[in-house]
Amino acid sequence: SYLLVLPAIAMGFRSRLRGVAWGSVLTLFLIVGGLTVAGYAVLIGPQLVYGASLATATGIAYPLLGLAIVILLTAVSVGSHRTTPVVMILVGAAFAVSAVTDAGYTYLVVLNEYVSDSLLNTGWQAEAVVLCLAALMAIRDGERPRTVEHSDADVTNAIVLLTSGATLGALILATGDDRLSAPTALAVAAAVMAAQFRLYADARRQQRRARQQAAGNEYLALHDELTGLPNRRQFHDRVHLATQEARRDRTSLAVVLMDLDRFKEINDTLGHRYGDLLLQEIGARLTSTLREADVVARLGGDEFAILLPAIVDRTVIAEAISRVRDVLGExxxxxxMSLDGNASIGVASYPEHGDDVDALIQRADVAMYVAKETHEPYVMYSPELDRHTAAGLAMVSDLRRAVESGELVLHYQPKVSLPTGAVSGVEVLVRWQHPERGLVLPDDFIPVAEHTGLIKPLTTWVLTEGLRQCRSWLDAGVRLPISVNLSPRTLFDAQLPEQVACLLQSTAVPPEMLLLEITEGAVMASPRRAHGLLDRLDGMGVQLSLDDFGVGYSSLSYLKTLPVRELKIGKSFVAHLIQDRNDAHIVRSTIDLAHNLELRVVAEGVESMAVRDQLAMLGCDVAQGHWFSPPLTEPQLRGWLLSQPSRVA
Structure with missing residues (x-):
């Protein structure tokens, strides 16, 4: 019957057998062989020598075969390097019980003390119950068997010790029988040699795995997982080594820190997958454009660092940064999706700005912050920047509080129809009523908001409050459309149309009462994305205006396809309209172009009656500026409107 168990086990656990390592099969043969020799020498051999029947000798073989099956299941479990199914454990337990019961039965038979109703029958019954339980669990678990973890190394070591001990014991016991000593000696020698070979092979394999794992761990500890570039830890070590070499060779080095200008918007609007792919592309470009000795690292997030070692001429720094800006500008x-990779860059050099790693990185970080705030191509650190940076950090903290606590206020500048003199709308302008600094103008805090991610909640606040005021005017019988400037970064927000729609609905303001002003640069930064977003806004009935036309790209191919209804001529052209003939030609050409495209023309920055009259003569539709009125609070605007002969169009 035991001979039928082996193919049954092979069929039942065939998926396990396919993954068995051959080393475990060798271990199986070592154990079975060693125990067979030991069992033959101790139990079966003496019975045959001293005249015992073949039946008795065969009975002795039963517990050995049961034990062999248990060892077979153990080898299959260990050799597959997977967790062990509970079913396999139950089958092994059943045959272990069987082996113990058969051993007791054979012992009692040899002593002629076995009786049919002895307690041993309980063992065979227990074996049957456990096998039935295993079968039921196999049917219930199906393809998802429950498993138990094991340690391959611990079992292997136990197997080798057991094999060596069993075969050595067999050799000692067989020395008294000439017929057993020779084959036993050969079997013991072969078993011990095979066991030692297995132990040596396992040790070598474990050493290889340990070396490979250690190498992998070391790589991960020193490299950024996303880009494969050196990480902050390795960059710190490389800068430390470079400073030692520079001190020895009397050369210089530079630490360059870079922070991407629009990365947060890309992550927020397109998702982290686009952000990750962009970081990988940037890492590859930076590496390819610098010298072989230079080190490019990713410090985390959207922050990269560059080490320029062994510098003997300061022009090397400017040339390297120029190459970096060129490749990031594409x-x-x-x-x-066409994405922008421009970055703010700060530089600190050794030994001028510091003689240790932490000082160089900290001062390059200060310079980077100033570059971001001032929109400079790059900034070289100087001690004066420390005060500037501290003020900037305080500005960020204060601005975040201002958005949340109601320190922001809206002012309104009238837009006047030149043909009629009536007010055709107002431009909404945000101001910051700082508790210590007084009234802060947008030029002082909008760039900070753009670079710190505060521009989105700030834009939401301006739209919300502007539409509420528009609703209040409508309820009072005053139809006064509002214009709101959108930051270039807002055009990366795919949720903007839905947000505007919700605000229009909640305030019950007709969409044609809202005009959103965008710049050419914002559109050209990502034309396809901007075009799609503007189409959605236009489809809602919101009006769109192209602000500062002529200052930026002035792409006529995009102008004819964008869903804008208005062009605004920048104050840089309007201010010198009377004195500069070129400005006058530009303004006239812009007005003619806009009218040919059926667009309304607004001129801003009107400071005198002469400029107003000239614009009216050129056919400009609407104008705004201090000659009409500066930006006003809502109560001031109400009083100003009452003082006008033709108040609202």
Whole structure:
């Protein structure tokens, strides 16, 4: 019957057998062989020598075969390097019980003390119950068997010790029988040699695995997982080593820190997958454009660092940064999306700005912050920047509080129809009523908001409060459309149209009462994305205006396709309209172009009656500026409107 168990086990656990390591099969043969020799020498051999029947000898073989099956299941479990199914454990337990019961039965038979109703029958019954339980669990678990973890190394070591001990014991016991000593000696020698070979092979394999794992761990500890570039830890070590070499060779080095200008918007609007792909592309470009000795690292998030070692001429720094800006200035094609990779760059050099790693990195970080705030191509650290940076950090903290606590206020500048003199609308302008600094103008805090991610909640606040005021005017019988400037970064927010729609609905303001002003630069930064977002806004009935036309790209190909209804001529052209003939030609051409495209023209920055009259003569539709009125609070605007002969169009 035991001979039928082996193919049954093979069929039942065939998926396990396919993954068995051959080393475990060798271990199986070592154990079975060693125990067979030991069992033959101790139990079966003496019975045959001293005249016992073949039946008795065969009975002695039963517990050995049961034990062999248990060892077979153990080898299959260990050799597959997977967790062990509970079913396999139950089958092994059943045959272990069987082996113990058969051993007791054979012992009692040899002593002629076995009786049919002895307690041994309980063992065979227990074996049957456990096997039935295993079968039921196999049917219930199906393809998802419950498993138990084991340690391959612990079992292997136990197996080798057991094999060596069993075969050595067999050799000692067989020395008294000439017929057993020779084959036993050969079997013991072969078993011990095989066991030692297995132990040596396992040790070598474990050493290889340990070395590979250690190498992998070391790589991960020193490299950024996303880009494969050196990480902050390795960059710190490389800068430390470079400073030692520079001190020895009397040379210089530079630490360059870079922070991407629009990365947060890309993550927020397109998702982290686009952000990750962009970071990988940037890492590859930076590495390819610098010297072999230079080190490019990713410090985390959207922050990169560059080490320029062994500098003997300061022009090397400017040339390297120029190359970096050139490669980052080219758009990145990320899964069909054109993304901007421009960055703010700060530089600190050794030994001028510091003689240790932490000082150099900290001062390069200060310079980077100033570059971001001032929009400079790059900034070299100087001690004066420390005060500037401290003020900037305080500004960020204060601005975040201002958005949340109601320190922001809206002012309104009238837009006047030149043909009629009536007020055709107002431009909404945000101001910050700082508790210590007084009234802060947008030029002082909007750049901070753009670079710190505060521009989105700030824009939401301006839209919300502007539409509420528009609703209040409508309820009072005053139809006064509002214009709101959108930051270039707002055009990366795919949720903007839905947000505007919700605000229009909640305030019950007709969409044509809202005009959103965008700049050419914002559109050209990502034309396809901007075009799609503007189409959605236009489809809602919101009006769109192209602000500062002529100052930026002035792409006529995009102008004819964008869903704008208005062009605004920048104050840089309007201010010198009377004195500068070129400005006059530009303004006239812009007005003619806009009218040919059926667009309304607004001129801003009107400071005198002469400029107003000239614009009216050129056919400009609407004008705004201090000659009409500066930006006013809502109560001031109400009083100003009452003082006008033609108040509202």
């Amino acid at each position: 758009p990145f094609d990320v899964q069909g």
